[in-house]
Amino acid sequence: MFQLNLYASQKGALQNEYIEHAYERMIELERQHTDFFKLKLEEFGHEAPKLSGGLTSLAGHLLGGVALDFTTAENRYKLGIAVETKAIEMYRALIMEAWEYPDICQRLWHNMIDEEFHLLWYKDNLKHATSLIQST
């Protein structure tokens, strides 16, 4: 849910069509992840948790209280790396929890692999953004 809201909130600041399509695809996948969790929570008779504190404070928390300017691509990618790393950790823990439920586990593995692809995309684009800054 957090990733979906975060990436959707950053779409207006993106610098070109390629980056916009990459974010759109990530948002699409994060929405599928969120829908899966909502469905499973409903099946087990729970409500989906609500996020409190807003995106900025959650983002700051993920970065260890460091305040970053998210109008720069470099900082958006750094936040993306932090968010995706956290999501991968979460999926690892959930896979262990859901070990007895192969259908749920399979979905969790797939979601975790989506997050790993996102992480690699952010890392690669951070490298390019950093080298562009250094070459100017």
Ligand SMILES: [Fe+2]
């Ligand atoms: Fe992701």
